[in-house]
Every structure is written in C-alpha cells, then in structure tokens.
Amino acid sequence: MKANLERVPIRLGSSWRYKKIDGVEKSYHWHFHHEYELVLFRKNNAQGMVGHFEGEIENNTLWLIPPKMPHAIELLDENNERQCESHIIWLPKDWVENMIFSCTELRRMAELLKRSSNGLCFSKSTAEDVYQLIGKLFKGSVFDDLGYLMQILGCLCSDKETKQLQLFSKQEAIDKEGKEKIDLVCKYIDDNYQNTITLLNVANHLCASESTVHRLFQSHFGESFSQYLKKFRLNHAANLLTHSRLPIGIVAEQVGYRNQTNFNRLFKDYKHLTPNQYRKKFSGF
Structure with a gap:
C-alpha cells in the first residue's frame, strides 16, 4: 500500500515539534515523515503497523519511528x-x-x-518516565523545554529493554563484505575530506566500480556519495566556525573548498545561515 508524505508544521522559534492528540480517529492510513517520530500511546487499544511490523498498541506503548518509514494505526x-x-x-x-x-x-x-532503522519499542518504565517529562513541557522557557527534551533522549538511551520492531531492514540487508567496505569508505573520507575526492577515487580505493560504490552509499546512507561528502565537510566547517577564530576562508580550505564563494553558498543552503551568521549565533566569540 502506498504511503503518503505527512508534513510536520514548523513551530516558530523551535527546532523540534510536539503534539498531543486527545482521542484518535478510527485509523491513521499509511503515511511517513522526513523526521524521526517518537510517539507515546496512553490508554490505547489499537493495532499499529510500522514497515513490515504489526503489533498491539496498549497503554504506555512508546515507539521511535525513523524518517521515511511508513506507519499506520x-x-x-x-x-x-x-x-x-x-x-x-x-x-x-x-x-x-x-x-x-x-x-x-x-x-x-x-x-x-542506527538501531531505529528498524523502528524501536521501549520498556513500559521508560514510557512512564517520558510521560512525566512530557507533562513538564511548555510551562517555562524554550530553554526549559529543550532541557526536558534532552532528558527524554537520555531516558531512551538508558533503556536496557529496547526492542526492534522489525526483524530486518535495508541496513541489515548489507552483507558483511558491504559493511567492511562502508568502514573503509568512512575512514578514507575522514582522512582525505580536506582534499579533492571523487567517486572514482573512492572506487579505486575499494578496488570496485563507481556504480558499486554509488549503490553502497544509497543502500547504507540513503543518499549519494556527493551528498554525503558535502554534509560531512559542512558539519566539520560548522564545528570550526563555533570552536575557533579561523577566518572563514581558512575554514573553507580546511574542509576541502578552495572557492570561498562556493563554500558560502553551500553552507547557507545546508545551515540556512551564512558562515558569518552561523558563527555569530552559535559561538561564544
């Protein structure tokens, strides 16, 4: 069954979104989001479908659903x-x-x-802890809310009884040899991102064809090699902008961009701020 994209409305002044639903419709048809979805069901008696998984939803069922994973209730x-x-x-x-x-x-x-690529179900005790923290949201400042969100994420990471909703996923479908190649690719990029890197360079490093490397990136990261490399470089640039006083031109060079104008454009497209604006907003300088 085809799943429809459900767009999450942006909440002004916030990087994340929370919604409480009192009562439910008879069903939520197959849909997906571009975001991670953490959903806590209270007093429910329903059937949930996440990807290939089907299971009962009852009181204090807490699921983490990854981006682009179809689900329905x-x-x-x-x-x-x-x-x-x-x-x-x-x-x-x-x-x-x-x-x-x-x-x-x-x-x-x-x-x-990484584990949530299959969808995750958390323990009842973690669900209750999360419920108590959710009850504290939106009663203070945005900083308070962000603090409670961090506590919620901490609860998820501390749960020792987390279970995967599905027995397999695209990630697990990659065989051992594929995983070894991914490790080699990641190390190669980490060692060489400051320099010019092409798909052919990576293919030669792996002794594989360019099409093989392309499929490897699509199956493992869900994006092309060039997209992955761009995000990798720009994330390093963001870190340098907030934790050093290096001139922006030097930052660009240190992450592999020799043309500062091109770097500025790509950075703004990705972070929605110019490098200078990003530094002013997030650094203590």
Whole structure:
C-alpha cells in the first residue's frame, strides 16, 4: 500500500515539534515523515503497523519511528476513543545528526538512531518516565523545554529493554563484505575530506566500480556519495566556525573548498545561515 508524505508544521522559534492528540480517529492510513517520530500511546487499544511490523498498541506503548518509514494505526475499540491520547515528538534528521556531531554528550544517541532503522519499542518504565517529562513541557522557557527534551533522549538511551520492531531492514540487508567496505569508505573520507575526492577515487580505493560504490552509499546512507561528502565537510566547517577564530576562508580550505564563494553558498543552503551568521549565533566569540 502506498504511503503518503505527512508534513510536520514548523513551530516558530523551535527546532523540534510536539503534539498531543486527545482521542484518535478510527485509523491513521499509511503515511511517513522526513523526521524521526517518537510517539507515546496512553490508554490505547489499537493495532499499529510500522514497515513490515504489526503489533498491539496498549497503554504506555512508546515507539521511535525513523524518517521515511511508513506507519499506520487502526483503533480496535471505538468505545475507548475518547479516553485515548497520543503524545508525538518529531525531530528533524539533520538537526539531530548535527547535535550528535557537535555535542560529545549526545554521542550515545548515534547508536540508538542506527538501531531505529528498524523502528524501536521501549520498556513500559521508560514510557512512564517520558510521560512525566512530557507533562513538564511548555510551562517555562524554550530553554526549559529543550532541557526536558534532552532528558527524554537520555531516558531512551538508558533503556536496557529496547526492542526492534522489525526483524530486518535495508541496513541489515548489507552483507558483511558491504559493511567492511562502508568502514573503509568512512575512514578514507575522514582522512582525505580536506582534499579533492571523487567517486572514482573512492572506487579505486575499494578496488570496485563507481556504480558499486554509488549503490553502497544509497543502500547504507540513503543518499549519494556527493551528498554525503558535502554534509560531512559542512558539519566539520560548522564545528570550526563555533570552536575557533579561523577566518572563514581558512575554514573553507580546511574542509576541502578552495572557492570561498562556493563554500558560502553551500553552507547557507545546508545551515540556512551564512558562515558569518552561523558563527555569530552559535559561538561564544
């Protein structure tokens, strides 16, 4: 069944979105988001579908659904409709990845998000802890809300009883040889991103064809080699802008861009701020 894209409205002044739903419709048809979706079901009696998974939804069911993963919900007891409530937090993929890259304290999230490619179900105790934290949202400042969100993410990372919703995913479909190649590719890029790198360079390094490397990136990262390299470089640039006083032209050169005008354009397209604006907003200088 074809899933429809459901766009998450942007909340002014916030990098993430929360929504509470009191009661549910008889069903939510197949849909997906570009964001990570953390959804907590309270007092529900429903059937949930996430990718290839189908399972029961009951009180304190807490799921993490990755971007572009189709999902749907069907209410089983219409008499219980008014008692149901759902709490949904949407986290933009780029925002989360940038946070993990910039904040050492959030590195544990990387493994959690990697596992979430199958969809994740958390323990009832974690769901209850998350529910208590959600109840504190939007009663203070935006800084308070961001703090509570960080606590919620901490609860997810600390859960020792997390289960995957599906038995397999595209990520797991990559065989051992493919995973070894990905490790080699990542190390090669990490060692050489300051220099000119082409798909042919990577293919020669792996002793593989360019089409093979292209398929490897699409299956593992969900994007092309050039897109991955661009984000990798620009994330490093963002880190240099906020943690050093290097001139912007030097920052551009250190991440592999010899043309500062081109660097400025790409950075603004990716971060929605010029390098200078980004430095002023996020650095302490």
